[in-house]
Amino acid sequence: METLFYAVPCLMLAGFGYAAYLLVRRARRINRTWTHGLTAEARCLRMYTTTSGGGGDTSVHTTLHHVYEFRARDGRTVRFEEEGGPATVLEGDFATVHYLPELPQQATAKPPAPGRLVAGTGCGLVFLGVAGAFCVGFMLVAHEIFAESNGLMP
Template sequence: MEVVFYIVPSIMIAVVLVGVAAVVRKALRINQAWNGTTAEGRCLRMFTTTSGGGGDTSVSTTLHHVYEFTTRDGRAVRFEEKNGSATVLDGDITTVWYVPDRPERATAQAPARGRLMAGTGCALVFLGGFAAGLVAAMVQFSQHF
């Protein structure tokens, strides 16, 4: 029975590590796009999705945009991005940043490296603290039993 107190936190730590990898991968992808090239894009569609609201939980709304742009070699690319600017509406022209060999990983978020670093750092500190708490709980349990 004691092994459960090691297995469950270990699985949770593994999930935290997957989260860390996702946070870092997203930050690197956006930074690479900002270091790439730009194109003129058009917002084709803006929509929202909601989650939560069951029972006494709060509702969360996510804003999505679908953009289309043409790369320098003439290829039309369409991509969707979450949490974009609420001031961008259907039909608006916007600047799109992308890496020429991976244009499907484009972003319409204006470069804000400080904000990207701060957000990534906060997420990593939170996830690291959670993992450290799990390790501390496992150590505490091992000392008592």
């Protein structure tokens, strides 16, 4: 039983660490795309929304998705989907996309906003850090409880 109070928080810590890694990797990729990437004119082929949440007493969250297509400098036609784009871009509109030549399918039509990227990544990392600190605190409290009770549940 005691192992459960250590195993679950350790698994959660591993998950938080992996999420932090993915968050930083994504931010670095987007920043590199904005600063060192190429630009192209893309056409919005499709725009749609997805919703999450149950409604009723819980809130419903709507996410806007765009599907873009552009021709890379090497002549390939690239199609990609991006969520969270501006609501002002409609089907048939043209937008400037930024892409890395080696990863054109991971292009972005979002305009460069490094401050917003840093703030969003920082907030995500703070949230994951607080959740990780809670797990560590839980394990320390559980250790004290088990140490006082000689390994038996009170």
